[in-house]
Amino acid sequence: MANLVALEMPIGVSLVDFIKTCADNHEAFTVLDPNLSPQRRSELLDTLRPTDLIDATGHRQKLEGDPVVDGDGAVVLTSGSAGRPKAAILTWDALQASATLTTQALARDGEQCWLAAIPPMHIGGLAVLLRSVLADASLLFDASIESAPALGATHVAVVRTQLHRYDTSHYQCVLLGGGPPPPSVPDNVTTTWGMTETGSGVLYDRQPLKGVELAVVNGELLIKSPTLFRAYRDRPRPEVSTPDSDGWFPTGDGATLIDGQLQVHGRLANVINSGGEKVWPEDLEELFRAIEGITDLAVVGRDDVEWGQRVTVVAVSDREASELLNRCRALARERFGPWAQPKAIELVSAIPRTSNGKIARGLL
Structure with missing residues (x-):
């Protein structure tokens, strides 16, 4: 068995x-945000159960946690967009495979220097650091997204909000993840799909990385990959079989696979079943973002006696609700059909989001 060391410190060289x-000592690690509230910190420690903790001063203390299996490398929290986050265990071999495959796939001219712009508590930000620890990339800290290229940064990983807010045109490569991409992106942007359980992104521009296998069964995306997690902290890794082979990981994402091109629709658990028709909230959210006067939104299904669920828009806006609802209905009808039209709109002051920017649907 091996120690699980919680590293409670900010992003940086230390x-x-x-x-x-930890890698040299054959210990596993997990990254803990030093700015958590005491209550949230206690909750996450209960989920992670580390055996040791090292703070920003380098002080190490023993905790009453549980060791992990020899060969385990990192325990990483999922985004928790649908509720309590899960703690996924990734082996050092899986972390090495991810660092190697992604570094190779994102190679451009010369050496890679990554700006560390995403918090490392989740897999997208941690993967940037591991490309330095386990591959041959270098890192840049303490620079803004727009100033970093002048300081030598060639690569950056961002989420959609950052891509919208900042000029990223001077990077050789911008890796865009954390949610559905916009309809079009600049030439230097590579879109990615992945999850904590897949050890970061395993699809780049809708194509699988080397060694990654895809299947879609009953509308659900299945993955085989050398980067897959070993287990959750409190349960085994779920696996399913196809007619051809065993050991597939069911991602919980709905998808279609046509001529080798994968289209991920969103979480199956989020699908709205209204009058027998399935509505993907992510598709409507993408469509409604273009409506003038809406600053943020989410689409959810509310229980309905007649429809089972009614498509409902939850929006941040200073416009009249009836005006926005009519516009949303017209766009949905034109793009998808009458069955996708929202039946209600709720105006709120803010859309709850997780620490990495995903909609916290469990709070809506």
Whole structure:
């Protein structure tokens, strides 16, 4: 068995050095945000159950946690967009495979220097650091997204909000993840799909990385990959079989696969069943973002006696609700059909989101 060391420190050189030390000592690690509230910190420690904790000063203390299996490398929290986050265990072999495959796939001219612009508590930000720890990339800290290229940064990983807000045209490669991409992106942007359980992105521009296998069974995306997690902290990894082989991981995402091109629709658990028709909230959210006067939104299904669920828009806006609802209905009818039209709109002051920007649907 091996120790699980919680690294409670900000992103920076010290954090990377301690990750390297864990690798050298054959210990697993998890990254804990030093700015958590006491209650949230206690909740996450209960989920992660580390055996040791190292703080920003380098002080190490023993905790009453549980060790992990030899060979385990990192325990990473899922986004928790649908509720309590799960703690996924990734082996050092899986982390190495992810770092190697992604570094190779994102190679451009010369050496890679990544700006660390995403918090490392989740897999997207952690993967950037591991491309330095386990591959041959270098890292840049303490620079803004727009100033970093002048300081030598060639690569950056961002979420959609950052891509919208900042000029990223001077990077060789911008890796865009964390949710559905916009309809079009600049030439230097690579879109990615992945999840904590797949060890970061395994699809780039809708194509699988080397060694990654895809299948779609009953509308659900299945994955085989050398980057897959070993288990959750409190349960085994779920697996399903296809007629051809065993050991597939059911991602919980709905998808279609046509001529090798994968289209991911969103979480199956989020599908709205209204009058027998299935409505993907992510598709409507993408459509409604273009409506003038809506600053943020989510689409949800509310229980309905007649329809089973009614499509409902939850929006942040200073416009009249009836005006926005009519516009949403017209767009949905034109793009998808009458069955996709929202039946209600709710105006709120803010859309709850997770720490990495995803809609916290469990709070809506």
